[in-house]
Amino acid sequence: MRRLVAIAAAIAVLSACEREDREFRPPPVGTEAEAPVTLSSIAPGTGPAERPGEMGQAYEENAYHLSEGKRLFTWFNCKGCHANGGGGSGPALMDDSWIYGGALLNVVQTIREGRPNGMPSFRGKIPEEQIMQIAAYVRSMERQVPQDAAPGRNDDLMPRPSEHRLPARPAVPGGTVPPSGQAPQ
Amino acid sequence: MRSSFLQCCFLAAVLTLSPSISRSQPQDGRPRPAAPAFAVSPNDADWATPAKNTAGTRYSELSEINTQNVNRLQVAFTFSTGVNKGHEGAPLVVGGLMFIVSPYPNIVYALDLTRPGGPLKWQYNPKPDASAQGVACCDVVNRGPTYSNGRLFFTTLDAHVVALDAGTGREIWNVKLGEINRGETMTMAPLVVKDKVIAGISGGEYGVRGWVQALDAADGKTVWKAYSTGPDQDVKIGADFKPFYEEDRGKDLGVSTWPPNAWEIGGGTVWGFASYDPDLDLIFYGTANPGPWNPNQRPGDNKWTNTVFARDPDTGQARWAYQWNPHDLHDWDGINENILVEVVWHGKPRKALVHPDRNGLVYLLDRTTGEVLSANFYHPVNTHRGVDLKTGRIRINEQKYPHEGKVIRNVCPTAPGAKDWSPSSFSHQTGLLYIPHNNLCMDWESTEANYIAGTPYVGAEVRMYAGPGGHRGELSAWDILAGKEVWTIKERFPVWGGTMTTAGGLVFYGNMEGWFKAVDAKTGAVLWQFKTSSGIIGQPTTYRGPDGKQYIAVLSGVGGWAGSIVSGDLDPRDSTAALGFVNAMADLKQATTKGGNLYVFALP
Secondary structure, eight states: OHHHHHHHHHHHHHHHHHHHOOOSSOOOOGGGGGSOOOSOSOOSSSSOOOOOOSTTHHHHTOHHHHHHHHHHHHHTTHHHHHTTTTOSSSOOSSSSOOTTOOSHHHHHHHHHHOBTTTBOOOTTTSOHHHHHHHHHHHHHTTTOSOTTTSOOOOSSSOOSSOGGGSOOOOOOTTOOOOSSOOOOO | OHHHHHHHHHHHHHHHHSOSEEEOOOSTTSOOOBOOGGGOOTTOOOBOSTTSSTTOOOEEOOOSSOTTTGGGOEEEEEEEOSOOSOOOOOOEEETTEEEEEOSTTTOEEEEETTSTTOOEEEEEOOOOOGGGGGGOBTBSOOOOOEEETTEEEEEOTTSEEEEEETTTOOEEEEEEOOOGGGTOBOOOOOEEETTEEEEEOBOTTTTOBOEEEEEETTTOOEEEEEESSSOHHHHTOOTTOOOSSGGGOSTTHHHHTSSTTGGGGOBOOOOSOOEEETTTTEEEEEOOOBSSSOGGGSOSOOTTSSEEEEEOTTTOOEEEEEESSTTOSSOOOSOSOOEEEEEEETTEEEEEEEEEOTTSEEEEEETTTOOEEEEEESSOOOSEEEEETTTTEEEEOGGGOOOBTOEEEEESSOTTOSSOSOOOEEOTTTOOEEEEEEOEEEEEEEOOOOOOTTSOOOOEEEEEEEOTTSOOEEEEEEETTTTEEEEEEEESSOOOSOOEEETTTEEEEEOTTSEEEEEETTTOOEEEEEEOSSOOOSOOEEEEOTTSOEEEEEEEOOOHHHHHHHHTTOOTTSTTGGGGTGGGGTTHHHHOOOOOEEEEEEOO
């Protein structure tokens, strides 16, 4: 029994090491451009469109990257439009609807390239690695990351339940209709 | 300080115990405030500018629909704008045509009122840059076009001003005045003064340096441009400038009341309704909040933000200015309407200006000098103790000062203020002011704001909630001379649209659940109401149709800052969403849905 406890403790400690691991030279992320990053659930021919792969997953499982993402989310004024995930002039990020896809690489592309209904392009303004960290944090807002890696409560005014306390809710595939009203033409 | 708030609380508690409509005696036998002669037009059947006349009274002499028959009012026709965002505009009517501007993408529609059902005569799509949606702080609204001399003028979200031929919809000129990449947008309804179009810039939450411009109505060329911050030369302060109060005198106050260069990104945008007195030949308009919201980053009075200016419309030169809220602490834009009225004050006739501010006070100013005659509370307030009438300066409650990193709780009123843009109306008949307003308080934490051009420059964590009494909005009838409420109607949500009054003894307004109401202007009794398809935040208007009948028109379509939880699909689990407004509006999604429809009513 005692041995079992010791093994369990050792596993817990080791996994915690993984969670807290700080990669000062993380793997290059530039190759992400070659990964399938599709916005549609359908493709001509047989079978559904290829969905974004698991590239960048390490960012979502690492508490350091997520907490850096949370800091940068404020630092680069993401918060000014998206608030603490509930949205404002920009759409909500803590719900399950994603206009331009909710996979990590979709979010990375949204930040880097911008989107036509008001999302600015941060290409050349934010280093790639920090974009990955911000995107991973955005995914944590609706708890699409492991609970033990998601950030805890803020030091500031408590705006919402902490990221690690929300129930996990996967994104609805295929994006949604943009909230902006469509003009009749 | 605290006791004054307790009194407020106590008053509010008493009010909640009394029935939903409370009355007190109006006027006390003194001469009533009156509309200036230039605002009186007995035979005018049209509604050519959102505020009806340049005094901004929003009063029509039409009286076919009155307190006796309004209960028979019914829908005459409807029209879909095809846009599901906040409809803050006013439907205008001139010579048998009705003009509407939709929210972004700012499509202009002209409806032919001479034919049954008001069919479309023409439409014009300015095709604004879609990216402008990303730098509009509070939904993608537009506050309406304005008509003058056969032309229709309006602004677009991507900061263009456009002039159309009102008969055909042909574009006459289209000028770009702002850069969305710096956060500059336009939402304001222009005002035409003589041969000039007055329009200002929006973007106070993006560190935009505010200005107002006069364009030549003939070709759109800029005649003058006056900034709200910076050196006197830029603000157009010169030899004619004679402010009433000592603290507004001095050289280059728009520079010296800021930390070095902070005025360059200091806000003071211009997006409310301007008014004009042809006798004094002065325009009046307010400037918005300083940037960022966090006041710790901008010590000083931050002139000329949160200020009312009186300017010469031909040269732009300032005649006087008065700062409602020096060193603004809570995003209290000074852009609310300035309605021009004639009063007898302490036995002397005065040309006055009445202004319900975001800070919870209704101000009465002498519009020739900028002297504050009175300032009285119309909303529970604990952040200040009103205005010192000797110095003209507001007295701040230091206990509510938003020091950085500290959560200040129970701050009343909130960032949108006791009342936001929603325009009041003044009845030439009753002499009362009808103020649509909020009843909200908030928690506020100032945080360090980072200036990145084209992104928000705010620096505050805010969450709002209902004020004392639990209701979130009111329509109040206000006695301007006595400085007190005559009656009030409590609403579940903020009253975010405008009001309109008629010689039929009626006040019209809509609420965010979608009810459009006609109220007895004397008593506040609701005489008629109709449920439209979406929440109402628009400005009602009235006109006499080509068939000789009186019609009432309003746009229905929830949104704006207050309604962005619905129009922008925001998530109420985040209490700071929409700069903290979502927390006070969490149940709006259960009360209404998005929409965009014109409703026109008439007697059968």
